[in-house]
Amino acid sequence: MSWFKTCNITLMNVGLFIPCYVDQFYPSAAIASLELLEKFGVDVTYPMDQTCCGQPMANSGYEQYGKDAGELFMKNFGDFEYIVAPSGSCTLHVKEHLLSHDGTGPKIYELCEFLTDVLKVEELHVSFPHRVGFHSSCHGLRGLHLAKPSEIVGVDFNKPVSLLEKVSGLELVTLDRKDECCGFGGTFAVFEEGISVQMGKDRLADHLSKGVEVITAADMSCLMHMEGLLKREKSPVKIMHIAEILNGNSIHS
Amino acid sequence: MAVYKTHAAAADEFLKDEERTHWHDDTLWHVRTKRDTAAQKLPEWEVLRENASQIKEYVLSHLDELLVQFEKNATANGIEVLWAKNAQEHNEHVYRIFQENKVKNLVKSKSILTEECGLNHFLEEKGYDVVDTDLGERIIQFNDQVPSHIVMPAIHLKKKEIGDIFHKHLGTDAGADDPQYLTEAARIHLREKFIQANAAITGVNFGIAETGGFVVCTNEGNADMGTHLADVHIACMGIEKLIPRAADLGVYLRLLARSATGQSITNYTSHFHRPSAGKKMYLILVDNGRTEQLGREDFRNSLKCIRCGACMNTCPIYRRSSGFSYGSTVPGPIGSILSPGIDLKKHSTLPFASTLCGSCSDVCPVKINIHEQLYKWRQVITKEGDAQPAKKWSMKLAGKVLGSPAWYNFMGKSARTALKITPASLIYTKLNAWGKKRDLPEVPKESFKEWYKKNRK
Structure with a gap:
């Protein structure tokens, strides 16, 4: 390697x-x-x-x-x-x-x-020829400043997306609401089940309306929540952690 | 012991009507995007927010001196300044002023403080007909409701519903819902009330210590219409609404309307300094739990709030559960950090009505760390008696398991095995809130730790 x-x-x-x-x-x-x-x-x-x-x-x-x-x-x-x-x-x-x-x-x-x-990675040498939706997980976004939140006025940047852009063949969709919460929120997902599910469904609708094949994120917890909803609806759309895409993995069967 | 509805239960009621939920979410999201557009036009936005936050920091740490300075200057201007320790004192001041001035008819422009004090109910019990003159407030008054949003009190109602309310109360045509037509009807109705009023009650957006003057912002000019026509003006102000100097006002006026609705400024920004000749002006300074909040180090900066409502518009939970689900005068994220300070038991579920996504803190024009305070209220609430024992014991157990590698490895494997061999009908029961509408993750053949042992060690 x-x-x-x-x-x-x-x-x-x-x-x-x-x-x-x-x-x-x-x-x-x-x-x-x-x-x-x-x-x-x-x-x-x-x-x-x-x-x-x-x-x-x-x-x-x-x-x-x-x-x-x-x-x-x-x-x-x-x-x-x-x-x-x-x-x-x-x-x-x-x-x-x-x-x-x-x-x-x-x-x-x-x-x-x-x-x-x-590491200041410049090249990844991997490909992922699919339509992908990127979910911006809140704690990474607003807590770690992995990207500029949509509420803040300033220069745009997005660290996870900058990496996805280095993956050949990957087609990133533009969402209507680029950084709205998915509704997971830890135990919120259970104790505020109704709102949590509604938020998840709304987030998914944004991705699905753009024809994504895969939804990815830097947080597996948001993806687990969205995957739960997708599977219940028997949707063919897959979730993958961003590491899997950046590592050159193919879509899970 | 009183039993209070949890936020989750109230939200579930609202969510039953999915179409309305989507409509409510879209309506408020639209306001949020208008705010974004307005903010993006000011490259100095983040500097303004920082300035606004720091000026309020100064105000909160010098509140004692500034209030005395404000009272002195306002009194010198000819305003009668009154102090109210709590809601009761505030309401009694208003009633006494009415009696002294033989007030029969009154009009009131929007004031969330008077909602907080329950003034309408208090005056109605004394036999007064309270006329709210803000259009949204008049609509919900007709509908026997309280505001569901602090800036847009009737945002929960659709155009058609407002048409029905007007038909019932103002005699507009049945089924008519043209906004222009309805507004015209409200205008005719309210002008009659303005002309008859002896007293006008207003809120206060900003009190200026240096000048003793105060500022009231409205979009409809209803505060001005009321105060210019009536002989008595009563302004009700929370003690945290102070700013030190007139020069500071620009910082807040630039932030307020942009954050609230995306307008560059409210249509009417009215400066009051002294009563007109032959008229009277009163200013009631209300504490009602504010000094107590000031004493709570972790929560004091919630008092920086300028009541723009931006945190409500951005909150994904507020947008999908509406203001009523919070059961507090100020709903939404800011309400969830203010209300527990007023009644911890009643509002104990509000700090949990959040994913801690942090959008409220990033949108706040005075940079209140709302989501961090939600986290801190959670710690306080669970210590002072949590109403949810199931949550407590599950968390205690999780803490034990996750605090020990042996327990963790054992429990992890057991859980994965159990999930694999248990029939779905036993997993997806009523007790499994996760599984009501979501599948559980598929169980992998081994954990990462097990894989690592085989492949890297």
């Missing part, structure tokens, strides 16, 4: 954080994340004792029940220089609630921003 190395330096000391539900239900997104980092010469370690960052409990109002998971996270990742995770939402939680804010200790990056900002 050395022909894939666009940078000559080998980054040491990168810990791969795979969020709990990705580990359990979407291993292919995790494998793609690992392979992608390896292709760029990153020396990745996956600490075997990792579980979760504690976000589900904290966002539900129970920070105290997320404490053990948070402490375990720091035990697993505290000594790394970089932590990389294929999830904007978990990355944001770790950044805001677990890591120090004084510049010491590890720095956490969501996978796409690690590729654009640290």
